[in-house]
Amino acid sequence: MGPMPDTTDADAHADAEGLTVGQVAARLDVTVRALHHWDEIGLARPSLRTSAGYRLYTAGDLERLHRIVVYREIGLGLDRIRAVLDDPATDVPDALRAQRAQVAERIERLKRLDTGLERMIEAHERGLLLTVEQQAAVFGPRWDPSWPAEARQRYGDTPQWRQYAERSAARGPREWQAVADAVAGLDRELGEAMDAGVTPGSDRAGRLVGRHREVFAAYFPLTRQMQVCLARMYEADPAYAAHYDTVRPGLAGWFRRLVDADARAHGIDPDTATWE
Known part of the structure; x- marks a missing residue:
């Protein structure tokens, strides 16, 4: 004033x-x-x-x-x-004290809003709001802290990056640990299913493909068409293929076939699927 x-x-x-x-x-x-x-x-x-x-x-x-x-x-x-x-x-002083208390509460709300806005800006610019040490603790020794910056450069103008940033802004180490645990659990499920001889198009294969979309939603919503594109990237990209090979040799290709079969079952041609 x-x-x-x-x-x-x-x-x-x-x-x-x-x-x-x-x-x-x-x-x-x-x-x-x-x-x-x-x-x-x-x-x-x-x-x-x-x-x-x-x-x-x-x-x-x-x-x-x-x-x-x-x-x-x-x-x-x-x-x-x-x-x-x-x-x-x-009692004028009492009335003013009560108003001052309300102003103090409003200031605290605005401070929280300011902190949230700052985190949202940083999430859009950086992707992952964890220190290098926190990233290593959450994602393990194979994690490369340069990956978030590379992802920002590659996908920063997409709606999916904006969705990812909104989720990231609300997460600290504990929340990201839950995401990492879910991803690791899915990897184990896929490895065990591959060992068990699960075939594309089977009921169990369909559940695994659905579980993958569910886990991946921690980053951004994944449609079946987008899942087809992602599974093919898992197989074609050396870094992703190497990760899945540590779970089971050839896992990326096997999972891609599961995703393709599930897409066909839902009227999607995997060979013409686009990122939408």
Whole structure:
């Protein structure tokens, strides 16, 4: 709240002949509509009228209006302002203390909002809001801390990156550990299913493909068409293929066939699937 305006000249002028609604609105930086409303509800009525019926405010009226503006600026509602100004039973310091407590609560909410906005900005720019040490602890020694920056460079303009950033902004080490555990659990399930001879198109294969979409949703929602593209990238990209080979040799190719079969079962041609 800024300093109180210097009203000496205005008050002298008001004492002499009164100020119009427009003049008061300009001096107090309020709207004419607000002044009319305060007049209509009896909160601040002009004491004088011209012969033509126009409102004129006296110095006393201006003093009351200044107090209204100050109280309104600190957040008091009009009914509460009326009580502070007119009700002798109102304890003004107590009313102001209560308002100050509400302001303090609002400041804390704004601080939390500011922190959330800062994290959201960082998540859009960095992807993963963990230190290098935290990343190693969560994702293991094979994790390369340069991967998030590479992903940002490659996918930063996509809707999926924005969805990922929104999820990332709300996560700390504990939440990311839960994601990492779910991914590791899925890898174990896939390895065990491959050992058991699960074939593309089987019921168990369909459940595994669905489980993959469910786990992957921790990053962003994955459609079946997108899943086809992703599974083919797992097989074609050396880094992804090497990861899945550590689970079971040839796992990426085997999983790609499961995904292709599931896509066909849902009317999707894997050979023409696109990222949508």
